[in-house]
Amino acid sequence: MAGANFLRVTCNDCGNEAVVFSRASSVISCPVCGSTLAVPKGGKADLVGSSLVETLE
């Protein structure tokens, strides 16, 4: 499945590290502080409250 992978991100609010699916179909919240990390947009996750650390192949 081309273009689908996992993204390691850090929460902008608390710095917690989380892994999100690049084609997430629902809102992803930080498990620690509850901030929104990513929202689905155009068939892929749009990072809104998090910063990309690395892309996992």
Ligand SMILES: [Zn+2]
């Ligand atoms: Zn957080």
